[in-house]
Amino acid sequence: MNTTWCCACGENGTEQGIRAASKAVTDHLTASGHPKGEYSYGTERRTTVEVVLEDDRTPVQRIADQQPNP
DSSP, X not given: OEEEEEETTSOEEEEESHHHXXXXXXXXXXXXXXXXXXXXXXXXXEEEXXXXXXXXXXXXXXXXXXXXXX
16 A cells, blocks of 8 residues: 655655655654654545654654544
């Protein structure tokens, strides 16, 4: 399943699978120092997961939105 990710800076990509997208956005945040990004997946129901780096650079993920895909 193609999974898209993006950073607040505008950097984005498409990965094959949820784990790969989670890793890609987390790697980007860690390397760039940017504080926040997200990835989304699903065909019938779109789920968006927000990724935020804590002060100690630990990534924290939470579901930000779930809605039917148009």
